[in-house]
Amino acid sequence: MKMLSREWLEEIISLLNERIVVVNQEGIVMYMDKAYCDFINTTMEEVIGKPVQDVIENTRMHIVAKTGKEEIQDFQPINGSVMVASRFPIVIDGEIVGAVGTVNFPDPEDLRGFKNNIQQLVNDLSYYRSEVEKELKSKYTFDDLVGDSPSFKKIKEFAKVISGSDSSVLITGESGTGKELFANAIHNSSLRGHHPFVPINCASIPEELLESELFGYEDGAFTGAKKGGKKGLFEVAKNGTVFLDEIGDMPLSMQSKLLRALQEREIQPVGGQKTVPIDVRIIAATHQDIQKMVEEGTFRKDLYYRLNVIQLEIPSLRNRKEDIKILSEMLLKKLEKKFYRKGVMLSPEVLERFKQHSWPGNVRELENVLERAINVLDDHIIKWNDLPLYLRELKKEEENVHQQETHVKRDEINLSLLPIQPLKDTVAMVEKQTIINTLEFTRGSKLKAAQLLGIGKTSFYDKCKAYGIK
Numbered sequence: 001m002k003m004l005s006r007e008w009l010e011e012i013i014s015l016l017n018e019r020i021v022v023v024n025q026e027g028i029v030m031y032m033d034k035a036y037c038d039f040i041n042t043t044m045e046e047v048i049g050k051p052v053q054d055v056i057e058n059t060r061m062h063i064v065a066k067t068g069k070e071e072i073q074d075f076q077p078i079n080g081s082v083m084v085a086s087r088f089p090i091v092i093d094g095e096i097v098g099a100v101g102t103v104n105f106p107d108p109e110d111l112r113g114f115k116n117n118i119q120q121l122v123n124d125l126s127y128y129r130s131e132v133e134k135e136l137k138s139k140y141t142f143d144d145l146v147g148d149s150p151s152f153k154k155i156k157e158f159a160k161v162i163s164g165s166d167s168s169v170l171i172t173g174e175s176g177t178g179k180e181l182f183a184n185a186i187h188n189s190s191l192r193g194h195h196p197f198v199p200i201n202c203a204s205i206p207e208e209l210l211e212s213e214l215f216g217y218e219d220g221a222f223t224g225a226k227k228g229g230k231k232g233l234f235e236v237a238k239n240g241t242v243f244l245d246e247i248g249d250m251p252l253s254m255q256s257k258l259l260r261a262l263q264e265r266e267i268q269p270v271g272g273q274k275t276v277p278i279d280v281r282i283i284a285a286t287h288q289d290i291q292k293m294v295e296e297g298t299f300r301k302d303l304y305y306r307l308n309v310i311q312l313e314i315p316s317l318r319n320r321k322e323d324i325k326i327l328s329e330m331l332l333k334k335l336e337k338k339f340y341r342k343g344v345m346l347s348p349e350v351l352e353r354f355k356q357h358s359w360p361g362n363v364r365e366l367e368n369v370l371e372r373a374i375n376v377l378d379d380h381i382i383k384w385n386d387l388p389l390y391l392r393e394l395k396k397e398e399e400n401v402h403q404q405e406t407h408v409k410r411d412e413i414n415l416s417l418l419p420i421q422p423l424k425d426t427v428a429m430v431e432k433q434t435i436i437n438t439l440e441f442t443r444g445s446k447l448k449a450a451q452l453l454g455i456g457k458t459s460f461y462d463k464c465k466a467y468g469i470k
């Protein structure tokens with residue numbers, strides 16, 4: 001550099017595409033090239049030693065000299081033209097001593113190009129925004145919930161009634177029974193129906209990310225965080241509904257934070273100090289026995305009470321077999337569209353088989369079985385051979401049903417939940433269940449069962465008859 005005279009340096013700078021300004025740490029102008037001075041109708045003599053904000057319109061040079069954070073390709077209006085400005089801190093021996101700024105004088109053609117590009121970006125942005133908004137709208141209504149059985153109709157009616165309230169709802173039921181569908185329908189017919197419906201599966205998000213997904217994060221909250229931070233789903237769902245699916249899988253530490261957010265109706269984004277008010281309705285769902293989890297201490301009792309203001313228990317498909325036909329018809333209509341088929345039907349033997357099956361995966365399993373069948377279908381009737389192997393193996397299935405029913409019966413009486421009713425009714429309930437359990441244990445031998453229960457054979461037979469145990 002020593003070889004270059006001042007004239008050479010001036011000339012080199014004037015040949016560059018960019019104009020240059022240098023400030024010290026206080027934001028005082030130390031250098032500004034001649035073309036820049038000409039552009040803002042001033043001279044070098046006039047600007048040197050002045051605060052940069054008194055010299056250049058809309059400058060941020062004094063800020064960069066303080067924060068040490070570079071700013072690249074920023075639009076800066078000067079003298080009625082839009083400039084593209086970049087600002088860099090000057091760091092010497094680890095200390096910020098000032099800042100250097102460059103501006104481009106785009107020629108009018110470039111400027112027009114810029115404007116068009118920006119307009120295109122604005123158009124794209126509003127298109128994507130409306131797509132995201134559509135995505136956040138709940139897609140299902142009560143009309144999409146198919147089922148004619150009394151138990152299903154009863155729960156659907158109840159869900160319709162409670163959709164008008166703003167209380168939290170806890171939906172329980174086995175996997176694939178339609179809990180998410182119910183949550184959608186409740187949101188849709190609630191006063192929040194025009195606002196977003198934001199589902200989140202608590203089981204599929206790693207523990208360390210769950211908080212930032214729900215509550216968002218501030219700029220620089222952790223390594224890998226997006227610049228400028230990110231809104232949490234509670235904020236995205238503003239005025240709408242947050243659907244917390246698989247709530248039973250939420251880690252205890254997160255349960256405490258969620259409880260605090262619901263009690264105080266505000267959240268604190270990760271890495272931030274400020275709190276953000278929230279206005280959302282919570283619908284939670286789980287296929288787990290959450291009451292048992294509370295008893296075992298794996299789910300917070302206080303959070304359970306807060307979520308369980310209204311509880312909906314969706315019946316499993318095996319307990320409403322009358323719905324299988326109508327559900328199959330609806331699902332086949334849906335699948336016909338997907339697979340370009342028409343008039344697909346179930347053969348009577350397949351329908352009969354469906355009624356015998358225990359459907360551990362409920363409606364989702366039925367949907368999968370039908371989709372598989374339609375894929376291998378020759379004509380338009382789904383027959384025995386179009387079923388998956390496990391449905392064609394009757395014997396094993398029967399054993400499964402037996403096991404499942406045993407399981408269901410065993411769980412039927414939860415002592416902490418015994419109803420308040422005349423004592424003799426409760427005694428009868430427990431007596432009946434004990435006889436069933438004992439008969440299962442003795443594999444049907446009544447004699448052994450009577451012995452184990454310590455009662456006579458006649459008395460045992462009488463009780464079986466009275467309780468309808470065959």
Ligand SMILES: Nc1ncnc2c1ncn2[C@@H]1O[C@H](COP(=O)(O)OP(=O)(O)OP(=O)(O)O)[C@@H](O)[C@H]1O
Pocket residue numbers: 144145146147173174175176177178179180181182245285286287363364367
């Ligand atoms: N009553 C119903 N009418 C129409 N479709 C249904 C019904 N119940 C469930 N389905 C369909 O079954 C599938 C599973 O439903 P959904 O995801 O709501 O179940 P879920 O109980 O939330 O399951 P998981 O516990 O596994 O999350 C979906 O494709 C849904 O559309």
